Amino acid sequence: MLKKPQALLARAFATAANAIMIADRHGHMVWVNQAFCRLSGYAESELMGKSPDLLRSGQHDTAFYRELWSTILSGRPWQGELIERRKDGAFYTVNQIITPLQDSHGNITHFIAIQHDISAQRCEQERIARLAYHDSLTGLPNRQCFLELLDKAIAAAALQGNMLAVMFLDLDKFKQVNDTLGHAIGDQLLISVAERLHGAVRKSDVVARLGGDEFTVLISELQHTDHANAVAQQLVDTIGQPFAFGPHKVQTHASIGISLYPRDGVETQALLDQADAAMYHAKRQGGSAYAYWSAGMLVAPPANPSTGAA
Numbered sequence: 001m002l003k004k005p006q007a008l009l010a011r012a013f014a015t016a017a018n019a020i021m022i023a024d025r026h027g028h029m030v031w032v033n034q035a036f037c038r039l040s041g042y043a044e045s046e047l048m049g050k051s052p053d054l055l056r057s058g059q060h061d062t063a064f065y066r067e068l069w070s071t072i073l074s075g076r077p078w079q080g081e082l083i084e085r086r087k088d089g090a091f092y093t094v095n096q097i098i099t100p101l102q103d104s105h106g107n108i109t110h111f112i113a114i115q116h117d118i119s120a121q122r123c124e125q126e127r128i129a130r131l132a133y134h135d136s137l138t139g140l141p142n143r144q145c146f147l148e149l150l151d152k153a154i155a156a157a158a159l160q161g162n163m164l165a166v167m168f169l170d171l172d173k174f175k176q177v178n179d180t181l182g183h184a185i186g187d188q189l190l191i192s193v194a195e196r197l198h199g200a201v202r203k204s205d206v207v208a209r210l211g212g213d214e215f216t217v218l219i220s221e222l223q224h225t226d227h228a229n230a231v232a233q234q235l236v237d238t239i240g241q242p243f244a245f246g247p248h249k250v251q252t253h254a255s256i257g258i259s260l261y262p263r264d265g266v267e268t269q270a271l272l273d274q275a276d277a278a279m280y281h282a283k284r285q286g287g288s289a290y291a292y293w294s295a296g297m298l299v300a301p302p303a304n305p306s307t308g309a310a
């Protein structure tokens with residue numbers, strides 16, 4: 001009578017959709033089910049007697065594992081997300097609960113780990129986050145992302161007493177490229193402009209695409225405006241070099257407006273608006289140039305949030 005439920009239990013554990021692993025009190029694996037083997041990519045014989053460290057991905061620091069072990073060694077279950085590495089080297093993410101099993105004296109004899117594979121959900125969440133923060137054409141950070149990065153840079157600059165330069169760049173007569181060569185070449189030009197801008201600044205600087213033919217560059221840890229002058233001139237020069245797309249040679253130019261933190265302001269949106277106004281000034285002067293914001297330049301009023309009208 002007792003045998004039947006035990007056999008049923010063994011079959012249920014062995015074939016459960018969740019990956020299940022039992023380790024002895026030293027942390028050596030003594031039992032795994034089929035789902036655990038499928039998920040990790042290891043055969044049962046390759047896992048027996050080994051430490052689960054075999055599956056470590058290197059994605060968690062020592063404090064993470066210290067907290068996990070101190071929880072289960074104190075007799076409490078640990079639950080959390082864990083990134084593991086399959087036998088073939090690929091990472092997977094599991095939601096895992098590890099329960100310590102105790103004997104009648106309260107001594108830990110085994111640990112049972114039950115895993116639920118959440119790699120697909122994680123992937124989807126990362127894809128959505130990428131979409132929300134990146135421009136799909138160029139792969140650059142989008143407006144929302146740029147504003148958040150500028151926010152953070154302002155906070156860091158305030159602490160460190162550094163200057164920042166916000167550059168607003170707009171291509172001159174980009175519409176003509178679309179109109180004469182087609183939207184696809186226009187898209188290629190935007191992608192190439194993004195690459196050139198990215199290549200012209202330091203890794204720590206940010207290049208973003210706000211939309212259309214508008215890009216922004218954030219120069220952080222600025223010691224002197226000479227550096228901003230040099231970067232702006234380099235951006236004007238690099239965009240002014242002809243582009244070649246198959247048989248098509250495309251010539252474009254950039255107008256750049258610059259605002260400086262803290263000289264011109266300390267607010268994220270205000271700095272962006274000032275750089276935008278300075279860009280219009282540079283464009284009105286003939287384009288292919290940069291200009292710094294000054295108090296005489298008109299900043300466009302913010303859009304009315306209730307009507308959406310400017």
Ligand SMILES: Nc1nc2c(ncn2[C@@H]2O[C@H](COP(=O)(O)OP(=O)(O)OP(=O)(O)O)[C@@H](O)[C@H]2O)c(=O)[nH]1
Binds near residue numbers: 171
């Ligand atoms: N190919 C392409 N065109 C786009 C995209 N987004 C916006 N545009 C076009 O970009 C153009 C931007 O307009 P403007 O900046 O006013 O045009 P412009 O000729 O550069 O004008 P100036 O800045 O005054 O020199 C518009 O024609 C939009 O249709 C895109 O993703 N791809």
